[in-house]
Amino acid sequence: FDLDRPLTKMELERVFQYCENDVRTTKELFYKRESYFASKFEIVKEFKLPATAIKKTRANLSSEVLSAKPSTDKHRLKLTYDRRLPLDELPKPIIEFYENIQEDFKNGKTFQELEKERLTYTLHSVPHVFGFGGLHGALENYAGEGNYMQIDISSYYPSLMINNDFVTNVDEFKKIYHTRQELKQAGDAKQEVYKILLNSTYGAMKSKYNKLYNPQQANNVVVNGQLIMAYLIESIKPACELIQTNTDGIIIKYEKEMKQSILWLLEMFEKRFNLHFDVDLITKIAQRDVNNYVVQYQDGTIAAKGRFANWNGGTYERNSLTIIDKALVNYYIFGKRINQTVIECWKKKELDRFQHVVKAGKFDGMAHEKKQKTLLDGTYSSYFEPIQKVNRVFATNDKMLGAVYKTRNKRETQYSKVPYTSENCLVWNDDLKKLDRRKIDLNWYIKEAERFVF
Numbered sequence: 001f002d003l004d005r006p007l008t009k010m011e012l013e014r015v016f017q018y019c020e021n022d023v024r025t026t027k028e029l030f031y032k033r034e035s036y037f038a039s040k041f042e043i044v045k046e047f048k049l050p051a052t053a054i055k056k057t058r059a060n061l062s063s064e065v066l067s068a069k070p071s072t073d074k075h076r077l078k079l080t081y082d083r084r085l086p087l088d089e090l091p092k093p094i095i096e097f098y099e100n101i102q103e104d105f106k107n108g109k110t111f112q113e114l115e116k117e118r119l120t121y122t123l124h125s126v127p128h129v130f131g132f133g134g135l136h137g138a139l140e141n142y143a144g145e146g147n148y149m150q151i152d153i154s155s156y157y158p159s160l161m162i163n164n165d166f167v168t169n170v171d172e173f174k175k176i177y178h179t180r181q182e183l184k185q186a187g188d189a190k191q192e193v194y195k196i197l198l199n200s201t202y203g204a205m206k207s208k209y210n211k212l213y214n215p216q217q218a219n220n221v222v223v224n225g226q227l228i229m230a231y232l233i234e235s236i237k238p239a240c241e242l243i244q245t246n247t248d249g250i251i252i253k254y255e256k257e258m259k260q261s262i263l264w265l266l267e268m269f270e271k272r273f274n275l276h277f278d279v280d281l282i283t284k285i286a287q288r289d290v291n292n293y294v295v296q297y298q299d300g301t302i303a304a305k306g307r308f309a310n311w312n313g314g315t316y317e318r319n320s321l322t323i324i325d326k327a328l329v330n331y332y333i334f335g336k337r338i339n340q341t342v343i344e345c346w347k348k349k350e351l352d353r354f355q356h357v358v359k360a361g362k363f364d365g366m367a368h369e370k371k372q373k374t375l376l377d378g379t380y381s382s383y384f385e386p387i388q389k390v391n392r393v394f395a396t397n398d399k400m401l402g403a404v405y406k407t408r409n410k411r412e413t414q415y416s417k418v419p420y421t422s423e424n425c426l427v428w429n430d431d432l433k434k435l436d437r438r439k440i441d442l443n444w445y446i447k448e449a450e451r452f453v454f
Helices: 009-032 034-046 051-055 058-065 092-106 156-163 170-185 191-204 215-239 256-273 322-334 338-347 442-450
Strands: 119-123 126-130 136-138 142-153 241-246 249-253 277-289 292-297 302-305 356-359 365-373 380-387 390-395 401-409 413-417 425-427
Touching: 009 034, 034 051, 034 058, 034 191, 058 191, 092 119, 092 215, 119 215, 126 215, 126 241, 142 241, 142 256, 156 170, 156 191, 156 215, 170 191, 215 241, 215 249, 215 256, 241 277, 256 277, 277 322, 292 322, 302 322, 322 338, 322 442, 338 442, 380 401, 401 425
Parallel strands: none
Antiparallel strands: 119 126, 126 136, 136 241, 142 249, 142 277, 241 249, 277 292, 292 302, 356 390, 365 380, 365 401, 390 425, 401 413
8 A cells, every 4th residue: 555656457456446435344343233323323313312322332331321420439348238128038148258358358458459359159069150240050961851040130230230229320321221121021022122221331330431330339339230140059059960050141051850849949939039030941051161151042942152152154243163162062963973074064165164263453463383394304394484463273184284473573583373273273364265175174173163162
């Protein structure tokens, strides 16, 4: 773009091709994100906000709808507990953990220090981490088949905010919540607009630059959310085995004859805490940890997270090494060998599953190590060839091609190998249809997928 001469015919064609591809890609990405932009227009229209408000984030739109005014950090760690919560029935170390934090805050310790503190406590044979984020715990490297139940609390944080006035302008927030419930029951798509407002409100409560800023109430929501979830686990303990806990739900294993008793317990819990449960039955589960798992529901549908998530294909957010996701899901849910999945996808020319999209990120650039034969003695020497800042990389069986590196340009260029890539990489930024699939090292992908097997 900064040449001091007219472009050649070939260069002109490449520039037009580049610009056209850029527009096409932007268009495709817009279609994938269209619902995000549409939701902002709907919020502005529904709540009669000025047209210029469309420039704001959804969290800032929530603050406008709720006429919010920011709070301060003065009482940030002064906690209020849900009046329905029997603190004396919860494990004492958990309650003491939060009491000690409040006491330390009173005595001058900074909230920055205190909000980093964590307590690991075992509930129902599963270690859980308590603190100022969502509650998490899971049986690691677990796989099973049988009667499982996924129990999620519907609109958990918004419900806590309404039940305990943990939000600015709670009456307006209640209206939004109940309107959403009515629209949802009626099957009206507009319910999504109200759902967005409800969910983005909590997220904005710790954002310094949002009028909804209220860190004390945000901490109240999180801590009460953890304690109520802990109480649910303790209440249901005799009837099941706990498999996983996340911020707003649990997965349990149960004996068939206990199903009705569990549902009755949940009904009592709903009434006591003014919450609503969504219950789904699972027949298979495989989880490496709380962030990486796959489940198969009773109706045959599959839900996956983390390393399993893109088993059905990549997305604009992540489209790297999806062959691993597919191989793992096939292995745990359908009993198919890892190498079988890898070879089948290769034969079907699903080459996008093998790609690893790598980026320079905060580094200055990228380079590809290559080897060349020394003419005199027949040995090989290596050199680095600069490549673009975003690349599609494949593991290859071509030993003349080396690893891919991120580079920093200081006095001497510093090289940092891109994680989770082969020692022998093929960089291919052209059309995948032109790629010679015989150059792909299938064994590398098989070994990588097998590393995740437990």
